[in-house]
Amino acid sequence: MKLVDEFELGLDAPICITWELTYACNLACVHCLSSSGRRDPRELTTAEAKGVISQLQRMQVFYVNIGGGEPTVRRDFWELLDHAAEHGVGVKFSTNGSRIDAAAAARLAASDYVDVQVSIDGATAAVNDAVRGPGSFDTALGALERLAAAGFRKPKISVVVTRQNAGQLDDFKAIADRYGAQLRITRLRPSGRGADVWDEMHPTAEQQRSLYMWLLEHGDEVLTGDSFFHLSAYGEALPGLNLCGAGRVVCLIDPVGDVYACPFAIHDEFLAGNVREPRGFEGVWRDSELFTELRRPQSGGACESCGHYDACRGGCMAAKFFTGLPLDGPDPECALGHGEGLLAARGAEVAIPAPAVDHSRVKPSRLRNGTPERPPAKVCDENPLADFLTAEG
């Protein structure tokens, strides 16, 4: 059996688990997938968070992608980071950089167990700040500078590819090279506040094709979290595992302990349980009805007759869900253009699902209306497996 088929049946523990520590964020990015802003009073306590770490250790989860909100806003952030390291759970954390001062950078550089990902969404201040807020570009670069000065090895620069920055891929690469960082680019999904701006921010078909060509050329120098597997239909398959890992190798623990199939699928439909239940995270991962269902063979629907189905698999479940398209059909950004037709044909009777929770401080603003502030992109869009090798045997 091929690995991807094995993965579709689910694993004993997730490979790519995102844990959003808080909904609090000092920015308010227009495309925030978790609609962050204000803290939620029901967020896990320090003791509960440590309990989750113990469970992750028992399940032999190698590392967890920590995000938010802005995770460093939590007062016990460093305590939890140390606790995870002591328990053999590595941490990759995503930040807007605002709290990475020289002391924080030194502390991070001293740990073998921590990886840092700084988010930017434009290779110039103008493009970035329109999405993430005034001054956020300089803030992020300042953090990268301090990390480099502290001797932190290879932080990641995380970019969500949009219509506005799709032409800047080479510039992003140059920025990464300048700071000794590794570029990570991922797909914009219509999740959280991202749903409100998706129409005007998702790359055009033409940009998607150029992105695909760029990935063919630079695929081994950048990380993608395999998030562009739907582009494989433009030609040869992109390297990595092509599958939607939701509930199979991927999941999300949100700040109040709710477990969702994927960080981009914060909706009741994809809610599997809560870590506060007696069965704990482990029980939710292994036995929840939702995850069991997701691990059954899925129907490709209209995509099954498509010659690219093997690599594309109909694309991203969350992207389809939050644009009101059927889950067993083409992705809204289907490389063959089938998504556009379906989007255009959506009748007024199709209700677009709203996210389950919204902690935005202000109602989501449109990109063109002034310059809203903005939050960190999520670390783990799906399986980060493109970045890994496979040992045969």
Next chain:
Amino acid sequence: MSAETLLDGRWRLHPQVALRPERFGALAYHYGTRRLSFLKSRRLLDVVEGLGAAPDPAAACRAAGVSDAELASYGRALATLAETGMIVPAEGAAEEVAA
């Protein structure tokens, strides 16, 4: 056996690598390089776990029940793991053997 592909001497798992058994084999994660690898069979997992106790990888393969016909493919898998630092030559192994 395929001497070209099989590693010589005593090897062991890198101390910063953790193994997690799965239905299909195992996952191996290196905390230093942050690389994840897949061991695509339970037998390969047995081999890797047995490396430290065997005088060389070929012996670890035999102890895990790898047939002569399969030895070459296991050799390639081990070579890949060695290239990426998942397994490393066991330091001080020579002295241990001599003592």
